[in-house]
Amino acid sequence: MRMPLACITALVASLTVFCSAAGAVELEGVDIHGFVSQGFIKTTKQNNFPVSNSGQGSFNFNDFGINFSKEVTPDLHVGVQLFAFDRGNYGRDKIIVDWAYGDYRFKDWLGFRAGKVKIPLGLYNDARDNDALRTFIFLPQQAYFDYERDSLVAILGGAVYGSLPMGAAGTLNYQLEVGAVPAVSDGGFAKEIGGMVGDLNITDISSKTSVAHSLEWRTPVPGLRALVTGLHTTLSGTAAVDPTQNRDGLDGSATWKYDSLHRYLFSAEYSYQDLVLSGEYELDDYTLHADYSNGTTVPFNSKQATDSWCVMATYRLNNWFEVGSFYHEVYADRHHRDGSTFAEFNLLRPENMWWKDTALTLRFDPIRHMVLKVEGHYINGNYEIIENFAGAKSDWYIFATKATFTF
Amino acid sequence: MNGIVKLCSLIVTCVLFVPVAWAADFKIIAHRSVPATSLTRNELQAIFLGEMSRWDDGKPIRIVVLEEGPVHQSFLQSVLAKSPSQFETYWNKRVFTGKGSAPKAFAEMAEAVDYVGSHPGTIGYVAAAQRVGSIKTISMK
Secondary structure, eight states: OOHHHHHHHHHHHHHHHHOOTTSOEEETTEEEEEEEEEEEEEEOTTOOOSSTTGGGOBOOOEEEEEEEEEEEETTEEEEEEEEEEEOSSSOTTOOEEEEEEEEEEEETTEEEEEEEEEOOOTTTGGGTTOGGGSSOSSOOTTTSOGGGTTTSSEEEEEEEEEEEEOGGGOEEEEEEEEEEOOOOTTSHHHHHHHHHTTSEEEEEEEEOOEEEEEEEEEOSSTTEEEEEEEEEEEEEEEEEEOTTTOOSOOOSEEEEEEEEEEEEEEEEEEEETTEEEEEEEEEEEEEEEEEETTSSSOOEEEEEEEEEEEEEEEEEEETTEEEEEEEEEEESBTTOTTSHHHHTTTSSOGGGGEEEEEEEEEEEEEETTEEEEEEEEEEEOOTTOOTTOTTOOSEEEEEEEEEEEEO | OHHHHHHHHHHHHHHHHHHHHHHTTEEEEEOTTOOOSEEOHHHHHHHHTTSOOBOTTSOBOEEEEESSSHHHHHHIIIIIOOOHHHHHHHHHHHHHTTSOOOOEEESSHHHHHHHHHHSTTEEEEEETTOOOTTOEEEEEO
């Protein structure tokens, strides 16, 4: 563990212990909040997901964050959150600026943000870093892919947002963000791209101007809300052959493009007392290109059209115990759900082209500011697996536990 | 068969009328500077979810909540359709995404009354039977 992270962890842990009963620390008008989350994960031996060494059982499974915010005036807020996470070969507890922005609310129906702003995708994306803010440890992976959290969760730029009351029809909340996606070349997303274009090491990533949007309708039916959210971006860069992973006989370097990603999520959530039911449907369309410098390897071109859906239910039985479950299906090619697209070229097994995940979670809140979770997944298919993809089992499990302290 | 019909009727009655019964358990209080005398459920929802930030006279809205208890639960369920844990999670999401500061919370209703009475623009709720002195009460439309 690097020294700066050790300092942040010690600071967060100390503040967690000594924070006020209200759960926040305030210094000179600056609110300070944070969380420390440490887990253990064990998966089927051959399937390392989403922690690189989870097949052996791993403690490389943590998230730490601390944020500072200040209300400069009732309409103007500024804040920053530092964040680090470890998933084995990615994350590696490297401290990043998770979000940092100024927020000026001109009117309730029109506000502006500028800086690094979280992307409001689906029900969970913008708040997914803090494990205590949800029932599940792992959210449905197509919409909330662990490997993409270092790259596709925020935008560097500006945003407008607001709330529009519609009388008897409820309320509309909107957000529109424009800027660059701050993808990193040594993260999980880079591993995903590198694997897709031929086991290459990504050496550079940049994004074109990207757009994210969210429209939430809080309906007149108490407890019912619906959202349409989306992300539109193009990323490109360079890559080099990874000699330890080179199964395709490539050499030299390559240029690649993750072109015209259009991601849409349609979400609905209904809460009745302690029961919350929700469902999400996601569409992803993009084209992946790679050109290889050796002049002999045929350029890679693949048009992708994936989709996924999930249904989730959580129920809080009392102040300290909550149970949750979800079922999630992902298809690499929504036009050929049987996995035949690549199987006919003898490239992949059909089960590599889907992911069917059944999850059960027990969440305990034994005291304020402390959350314990135990979670199991039974999964058929291995579409989402990035590392050691070739030897993965098609029927497998994830067992995970997590302890989170927050203030 | 008759028993099933009676059971279903009871469930439907509970679903439809329990929120109304809860609504009688609390009252909305505000600092005397607050211009509103009555608010709709939608307006209260927008206020306590941080979406409505100013009163009609342009002054900022401040909210206070109770930490726990039946009055807290009753208010949240009937006005926001949220349980106490869902409400806490909602505000924690805002805190951990930089979108807002959690509302000031009090363990005792008398403390909430004192705070509301001494801070302009503040709105909160207490038990219907709670004595609030000269503090303004706001009716639900």
